[in-house]
Amino acid sequence: MAANGTSSVLKKEIPYKFKDPSLLDTRAFVGGEWINSSTGKTFPVLDPEDDKVAAEVTDMSRKDVAAAIEAAHEAFQSYKKIPHRTRRFMVRAWADAIKANREDLAAICTLELGKPYSESLGTVKYGTDYLDWFDGLIERLGGETIPAAKQDNRVITIRQPQGVVAAITPWNSPIAMITRKVGAAIAAGNTVVCKPAPETPLCAIALAKLFERAGFPKGVLNIVPCSAENTPECGDEMTSSKFVKHLSFTGSTPVGKLLNTECAKSLKRTSMELGGNAPFIVFEDADMKKAADGLIASKFRSSGQTCVCANRILVHKDVINDFRDMVLKRLPEVLVSGSVWDKKTNFGPLYSSKGVEKVKRHLEDFKSKGATIHAGWEGGKLDSPNMIPPTLLVHSPEFADRKALQVSTEETFGPLASLMPFTEEAEAIKYANEINVGLASYFFTKDHSRMWRVAEALETGMVGVQVGLVSAVEQPFGGIKESGMGREGGGNCLEEYTEIKSITFGL
Numbered sequence: 001m002a003a004n005g006t007s008s009v010l011k012k013e014i015p016y017k018f019k020d021p022s023l024l025d026t027r028a029f030v031g032g033e034w035i036n037s038s039t040g041k042t043f044p045v046l047d048p049e050d051d052k053v054a055a056e057v058t059d060m061s062r063k064d065v066a067a068a069i070e071a072a073h074e075a076f077q078s079y080k081k082i083p084h085r086t087r088r089f090m091v092r093a094w095a096d097a098i099k100a101n102r103e104d105l106a107a108i109c110t111l112e113l114g115k116p117y118s119e120s121l122g123t124v125k126y127g128t129d130y131l132d133w134f135d136g137l138i139e140r141l142g143g144e145t146i147p148a149a150k151q152d153n154r155v156i157t158i159r160q161p162q163g164v165v166a167a168i169t170p171w172n173s174p175i176a177m178i179t180r181k182v183g184a185a186i187a188a189g190n191t192v193v194c195k196p197a198p199e200t201p202l203c204a205i206a207l208a209k210l211f212e213r214a215g216f217p218k219g220v221l222n223i224v225p226c227s228a229e230n231t232p233e234c235g236d237e238m239t240s241s242k243f244v245k246h247l248s249f250t251g252s253t254p255v256g257k258l259l260n261t262e263c264a265k266s267l268k269r270t271s272m273e274l275g276g277n278a279p280f281i282v283f284e285d286a287d288m289k290k291a292a293d294g295l296i297a298s299k300f301r302s303s304g305q306t307c308v309c310a311n312r313i314l315v316h317k318d319v320i321n322d323f324r325d326m327v328l329k330r331l332p333e334v335l336v337s338g339s340v341w342d343k344k345t346n347f348g349p350l351y352s353s354k355g356v357e358k359v360k361r362h363l364e365d366f367k368s369k370g371a372t373i374h375a376g377w378e379g380g381k382l383d384s385p386n387m388i389p390p391t392l393l394v395h396s397p398e399f400a401d402r403k404a405l406q407v408s409t410e411e412t413f414g415p416l417a418s419l420m421p422f423t424e425e426a427e428a429i430k431y432a433n434e435i436n437v438g439l440a441s442y443f444f445t446k447d448h449s450r451m452w453r454v455a456e457a458l459e460t461g462m463v464g465v466q467v468g469l470v471s472a473v474e475q476p477f478g479g480i481k482e483s484g485m486g487r488e489g490g491g492n493c494l495e496e497y498t499e500i501k502s503i504t505f506g507l
C-alpha cells in the first residue's frame, strides 16, 4: 500500500485521498482470512464515470463458495451460543467502525457505482441506520408464553437462528443492501456467505474489513466476489448446499424466481426483494410544487436506479401542463450534475452502458408513441460514457394508449420521466394495479378521503402519500406480487432470520 492515501489496488487515479487505504482490497474474506480465488482468476471493476478499469477483484469459483459455506457452517456452531447482548455489542462496534470510516466508504461507493460523493455519504448513513436499528432489536428477540389447553402443560416459544444464510446483493445499493440483509441475519445469530454484484464488490469487501475490526468470531461473515460469468455456478452452490438454510436475495424478478425455484428443491427459506415498476399519480387537486419535488426525489434519486423509483407517471389531464412547468422549474433548482467527486454534485452517471441502452430503448419508445421531450437527453451521443441528464417527456392530454408503452411492463432504471394523462381516479388505480409487480407506489392529493381510498386500493407493499421517498429503516421494506416475499427493516425484521420453537412442559 502506498502511504500517501492512495492504494496499490487502484488501477486509475481518482481525486480522493483515502484516510485508510487498506479498506480498498480485492480479496475474498473467508473463515476470517483474506484470500484469493483457488483459480487465481480476477475480474475487472469499472469506474462508471469513464468506464476505465478501477480494480481487478478475485473471481471466486464454485469450489471456493462451497468452502466459504463450510466456514460459515462451522462458525455457526459457536456463534449461535453467544448471548444476545454480546452479539449486540459486536453489531454496535461494526456500525461505529463504518461511521468512523464513512468518507472512505463513500469514496469506494462513488468509485465503483458512479454515485456522486455527497450522495454516497448519504448511502453510508442509510446503511449504518440499519445496524443502529438492529442494535435496538436484538435483545427483544424473544419468544412468548402460551396458555396451554391441557391443565398440566405449560408452553413457551423461543426464537433460534437458522444457520448459514446466503446473501446475494445488487449493484445499485452496494452498502445499504449489505447492512440491511447481512446485518439482520447476523444480528439474529446466523452466519453469512455474501455474494455481492460483480459491478460493485469493493464496498462489500470494505464493509468486511470493518466487520473484522468489530470483534466477531472468524467465519461469521464471508464475502465471495465473483464475475458475472461465474455467478450462475456460485449461485447454484448456494441454492443446493445442505448447509444453507436461508437465501436472502435483492435483485431482478427473473433471477429471484430462478433462485426461489432452486431453493424450493430443499425447502430453504427465502427472502426476495425484487424489481418494481412504481406508479406515481398526481391528482387534479395536488399541490404542484410538492408533487414536482416528490417526483424529482423518487424518479431521479440515484439517477433513477432504485427499485422504488417512480416509473409509470400519471398526471390528471387538467393539470398536466402545470405539473410539467413546475417540474421543469424545479429540476435545475434541485439537481446538480458535474464530477461525481465534486461535493455539490447530486446527480451522476448510470452504472454502466447496459443501463444506458435500456434508457435509450424506453426514450425511443416514448418518442415513437408521441411524447415530446421538454428537458434532457434526445438520444444522441452523450458527453461522457454513462451520463444521461435528467430527462422529461410529456404526452398530449389526449394520449390514451398507455398499455402499449414499454414502461408499462418494464422498469426504466434510469433518469427518464414521461408524463401520461388520466381522467378518472378509478382509471388511474386500474392502470397502476394491472401489472405483475407491486413494490412501491406514490400519489399526491389534498383530499383526505382520497388519501385513504387510494392508499388502500394500490397493490404495492409500500405507498407514499404526498411523499416521493418511502425508504426508512423503521418501516418494513418489500413488495407483493412478483416484487418479492418478506420484509427488510421494520419492527419484525430480525424474526425473518429465526425459527420459532415451541416447548411443552408437562408438570
Ligand SMILES: NC(=O)c1ccc[n+]([C@@H]2O[C@H](COP(=O)([O-])OP(=O)(O)OC[C@H]3O[C@@H](n4cnc5c(N)ncnc54)[C@H](O)[C@@H]3O)[C@@H](O)[C@H]2O)c1
Binding pocket: 168, 169, 170, 171, 172, 173, 195, 196, 197, 198, 228, 231, 232, 234, 235, 236, 250, 251, 252, 253, 255, 256, 258, 259, 272, 273, 274, 275, 276, 306, 307, 308, 411, 439, 478, 483, 484
Ligand atoms: N426490492 C429491492 O429491495 C431491490 C433493491 C435493489 C434492486 N432491486 C432490483 O434489482 C434489479 C437491478 O439489479 P441487477 O440488474 O443487478 O439484478 P440481477 O438480478 O441481475 O442481479 C442481482 C444479483 O444477483 C446476482 N445474480 C444474477 N444472476 C444470478 C444467478 N443465476 N445466480 C445467482 N446470482 C445471480 C447478480 O450477480 C447480483 O449479485 C432491478 O430490477 C431492481 O428493481 C430490487
Ligand SMILES: O=C[C@H](O)CS(=O)(=O)O
Binding pocket: 172, 173, 176, 305, 306, 307, 308, 471
Ligand atoms: O433499489 C432498491 C433499494 O432497496 C432502494 S432503497 O435505497 O432502499 O430505497
